[in-house]
Amino acid sequence: MKLDEVKIKNFRGYQTETTIPISELTAFIGRNDAGKSSVLEALEIFFNNTLVKCEREDLNITADNNQIQITCIFSDFPDEIVIDAANPTTLQAENLLNGNGKLEIKKVYAATAANPKEKVFIVCNHPTVENGNDLLTLKRAQLKTRATDLGIPQENYNGNVNSSIREAIWNSLGELNLQEIELLVDKEDTKKVYDTLKNYLPLYALFQSDRQSKDDDKEVADPMKIAVRQALLELNDEIENIKTQVRNKAIDTANRTLEKLKEMSPDLANELIPEFKTEPKFDSQFKLTIKSEDDIPINKRGSGIRRLILLNFFRAEAERLRNEHQGNQIIFAFEEPETSQHPDHQEMLIQAFMDLSNSGNSQIILTTHTPALAGLLPLESLRFVEQNENDRIVELGTDEVFEKIATTLGVLPNPVVKNATAMLLLEGKSDVAFISHTAHQLKSNGHLTHTFEDKRIALVPIGGCGNLKHWRTLQLAEQFNIPYCILLDSDKGTAEEQKNIDQIKDLQANGIKAYLTRKREPENYVHLDCLNLPAGSTFSINDTCDAKVLIANEKSTKKSLILETYWTQMTAEQIREVEIYDDNGADRFEFTEMFMDFLSLVP
Template sequence: MRLKQLKLKNFRGYKAETIVNFDDLTAFIGKNDAGKSTILEALEIFFNNKLVVCERDDLSVGVTEDSIYITCVFDELPNEIIVDASSKTSLEEEKLLNSNGDLEIKKIFKCSSAKPKPAVKIICNHPIDDGFNDLLSLKQTDLKKRASSLKIDEDSYDKRSNVSIRKAIWSSKANLTTKEVELEVTKEDAKKVYGVIETFLPIYALFQSDRSSSDSDKEIADPMSVAVSQALQELQAEINKIKSEVQQKAIETAGRTLAKLQEMDEELAASLVPEFKSEPKFDSLFKLSIKSDDDISINKRGSGVRRLILLNFFRAEAERKLSAAERNKSIIYAFEEPETSQHPSHQKLLIEAFLELASKENTQIILTTHTPALGGLLPTASHGSDKVLQKITETLGVLPDPISNETKALILIEGKTDIIFFNHLCKVLKENGEIDKTFQEANIALVPTGGCDNLKSWITMRTVDQFGLPFGIFLDSDKMNDTDNTKNISTVNKNIKHTRGAS
């Protein structure tokens, strides 16, 4: 699953319903206290409610309601879900998708208690006709009675499968009326289906910029918890097999017990159904940490060192995902102010790791910053329209590199190593009589922008347009073979179409 949208209402500064859209990489840029961290923490509450816990004081000041609403919308949904060993179905078949065909989960935190617990609803286009609107909340015996009362042929469904009975009932009505409703998921199969949905939800890992040190410092523990979760996902098939066999054997034992009970009290036995109340939590069985070789706790080291460990966690993940075609459960890395306590060169490496991760399937990156250097490295696709980009450059104070009044043309390059390359190339070509002047002598400026689809290149291009200077773009093709159409090649082709001097 992929996080598509967040809706907030009555949560801290977001009093009116606020909708936030997400992409593979989403950056929140703005001044302090603008509400950037609130969005990341709302997601933490939605997915985990552990590192950040919903509290009564999170209710927006001045609202008349006493509830906080945090809603997440997901796309890229699983093709099928398994409610029990014999019942394969889908979210579409169970009428659990909203008007756009997405999964929309709403969590309501009633602030009558100090630490409110969420009530969960699925917002979906669901049947509203009497007799057809409550099927997910019925026990199997009641489903059978409903099917019988509607005179549905028993041969048209499997009496052992709630999924099959529901499908037969819904199919029996020619013009089933549906409407977007808030469906409760607290009873019977609605509860079971939501339990299955939870296993598909993305892992959400939040790394905050300012947190207290303790012996179980979350700044280190969180990525290690993610590592455990990912290891379990890679063994999901084996785990599911073990879980299924345990459940089957346990249900067989329960079945034999009920069979014996039937001999003594048939009515009581008929009213009892074996059921597993919750899914086993395998990730809570494994604890992983990183320890200094001199027995000094990592949390006692400097904040820069602690966050440097995180940096390399991201870099390691990027490298692993580049070398393996993963199809596991999706993961969202949310990083608040990654520039904190880091050397500028480390900041650049971190952003490169973010971009590599975000380009892979099943991975999304969310981050916040108010640092010009970091904001300038982010791709413009994660910022929005020219109007938004202009506002961001003004807010952050992102400036283009100074350009001399004598400059005749510009070449946009990726990094400072390209300057060394071109200066050496020009020197060799001039010494061998191939050219008359070097770029420097011809007043052609080399401007490193870190790429040509980020904020730094965008503001540089505004300067180019302002002064009407001819320019060129020099990028590594990043091609692995002749037929590759890489991101850099697409960027250059886009600029060729829309400008007069790109090359």
Template sequence: MLLKEIILKNFRGYRNEHRIPIDQLTAFVGKNDAGKSTIFDALAIFFEHPLGKIDASDVCVHADCSCEVIIGCVFTDFPEEITIDTTSSTSLSGEYLLNHDGELEIHKIYECSNGKIIKPKIFAVANHPTADGCSGLLSKKNADLKKLGDSVGIDTSVDKRSNVALRKAIWEKYEDLQLQVVKVQLDKEDAKVIWDKLFKYLPEYALFRADRPSTDEDAEVQDPLKVAIKQAIQEVQSELDTVKDKVQLHALDVAKRTLIKLSDFDSKLASELTPVFKSDPKWDGLFKLSLTGDDGIPINKRGSGVRRLVLFSFFRAEAERLKEEKGKGNIIYAVEEPETAQHPDNQRKIIETFQSIAEADGCQVLLTTHVPVLASLLPVNSIRHITLDYENGRSVGFGSNDVIKQVASDLGVIPDKRAKVIVCVEGPHDLQFFRRINPLLIDNDSSIIDIFNDPRVALVVLGGSTLKEWVNQHYLKNLGLPEVHIYDRDELQNDGKYKYQDARDAVNDRNDGSIAFLTTKREMENYLHIDAINEALQPVIVTPLTFNLTDDCDVEGEIKIALNGQGKIQRRSLKHWLNEDAADHMSLPRLIDRNSYEEIRSWFLEIGQRVN
């Protein structure tokens, strides 16, 4: 299941009801103590994470007299069918357990009594039958459903052993179920069974806090290492059993010889003593691992930034292991302040990594930050701005230019006034391609500039922007700077033109120093070499691809055909693999062999001419 929305009410600073939309990548930005970590803690409580504990001090101090705390989640991609028992299966829609939008909305409600939080009540907020006689059926026992069924005259062919069949038959007897959005408690009979089944489908929630020592003694490091030790021990268990048996035989022999000598003092005492091993040896407790890096230097002695990156890698590995062990399809990575102790270069890499993770099937990434450098790299549509609010305690803004402008102002994300040229590309995958090809050209031609590190170049993704690009766009659009546009040619459309042909011509007709290109090849992926693609993919697909990579073929489509319709590899899109992994394997000779070098070089030369 995928998390679509978080609902908070009376939890810490979140007074009244707050609904916070969640995407594949969602970033909570705001000043210190704005309430970013509170959202992560609420999710930890909802998903029953080991770090998720709630107590009376979590109740909002401005809550109404009920002292009722609500932590809720809305999910999509829930299972189509739920097995109640060996003979009955049902669906959430068939049980009227979906909300007005056809989504699964679960509320956990905590009440505070005598200064203590009691066990939560769990509800589905659903568009549910409320007509007399047909409400509350999910909490009724089989005998009660039979009586109710008889009273409304259900068909005699209905299997009365099945609660699912009885409920369906009863509801069908009503012309108007009077569906209304109500809270259906999931604590009795089939309602509880359904929740117990659903709980197993909830995403694995992995929380990485900001406040931690980041050493190899952290649980995220030690737990996976301990798992590795256990797995290794299982693989050599037969050899260890042999060792154990030999040790026991030797120890018993020593004990027996000792008893013989004891009998010299008292034969009765010796005959009554028998050596017994209390327990088998704990092999996994004999091993303790620590991490060392280059030149044998312990990780604990490395810089805090390196330690944190290593620790986060272990955190990811452990989270994925737990997801696989529990059979869960999705995972949510919640990472507080990933920029901590990181150089700005690493911060960019971290954001790119998180974006890649968020693109994978079943993965969602939640971040918090209040640092302008990191915030400037975030996609605009991912940003949730948290501020103090007199009426509701907190306010969560998103989606509007006013909100983005406020984020930029609050965090101090300012436009780069050194910009001399604006480079516009279609989407983020194009930027990833250029990020890898640009250095190849620089190594061969000193006149080529580094468009990613030269402050005179402002990069704009037309299909979506980061906060920094948004700021630059709003600042630079009034400066009359020349622009360089690079669009995929794609295929001819029904009107005999290419998709962006008119846009290219419009830019070229400006007479303001701007220039636009349509690629001579179909897409950026067509500038790759088949050897680079195979080197990137072969570790995961084994069999080399043999299709004819031409200027006009659908590269992604050809690979999909070769993979029998598979559109993703290891939950990452093929476009992702091609523009990053395959592009990483490109070289100057391969660019030349694909007749790509001169054309790409001409684009970069045009950019360079406009910064001087």
């Protein structure tokens, strides 16, 4: 199941019910104490109630009752559920979907105890007609009696299947008067339905920022304990053999002791029987930690290193959960993942999050204070949280909201020279070297009449299209009436490909000169002669491979330096060789034609 929305009421700063849309990637941004972490922790309570537990003190101080409410709305729920032996039914047939055809589960915690217990409700458009409004709470005998009282022939239903009896009763009542109700799932088939649905709920894994970051932290210890358990499982036969030998030798010693005891007290010896009280727990005898080559433990390293290792422990554990629950959606929640991280790691993190959110069975929720990180996030992912008197407001999706976010975090447009006549928006800094070198080579060999510098077209890296940095830069372009064009990586062969195609179509439909690379990304065009490969090397790249990684591994260099290091060595002839493609029998030159179109923005 996929989480579409969360509603929070009377929880900490959220007094009135606040509805928050959740997408594949969702980023909460706001000032300190605005209420960002409260959303992540409310979800932890809803799904797990372990790392963060609901407490009496979580009740909003201005609440008009003692009911903390956390509601989650899901799509992609199972087509069928089994609550009667092997007889499937559907949520729709049981009238358990809300007015939008989605599954809405509300958990209510009465803040009258130190650790409130949950009451679970399904919010649904349910029959309210007499004799049809309580069927999910009735036992089979009661359902049969209800059907008999209503004069429903027994041949109209299967008396051994509750859902069949309910269907027959509802069909006999005519107008069901469907209304939104909160159906308490505490008995009979309501409880069976929820117990079944729990197996399909997303897994939720929260990574908090205010951690001690020691090597005995639970999130560190748990994966390491799991590693020990997995190793013991692989050695299970050997371990069972050892246990048997130890047991036999120990019992033999005990029996010999009893034999001696019989010589002194036969009655007592006959009463005693040697027996092992518990199975030995081998996993508790092993404690695994990680040290550096200098024998320095994690908790003695720098805070950034500790947190980076801890973050990846968490990612590994979350991946394990996903592998063990094939088919389940998993929600990764990260609170300020950029904390104590170098800017290069911050960019790597956001790219990893975006890749994970596009994997098809993962959702990412995060909070951030960092302009560099927020600037790279897609606009549709942004949620701005701010305090309004005694309540919290969550906003999204408008220029006004984006302006608030940009102002709050200090997200600035990339600098553009004052005399720029136009802008070519690119994904990254290395693309500037790629574009600039290509244009100079093509001009020097007569394939172009100008370079971008000649026409004062600024090359502006924005980290991608449709993110906050892009929006901020376009605001600048509109303010000074500067035309712009866009070149994006196609990400061909990845989950991002179709999204990029759709973005370019939208831009072109609005009259923007916008292109995708025909290959995955610029690194896929690097001519192999520039890599100075050893004789006999079989190294190769194609249109869709991760050329950046392959070249970096082959040449032992940084991925971010591939274009600056190798593309800038390419001659015009090599560029023409890698940019040529066949178009219905005619030779076309991708970058030459694309650049000519971009340059036409300026007379």
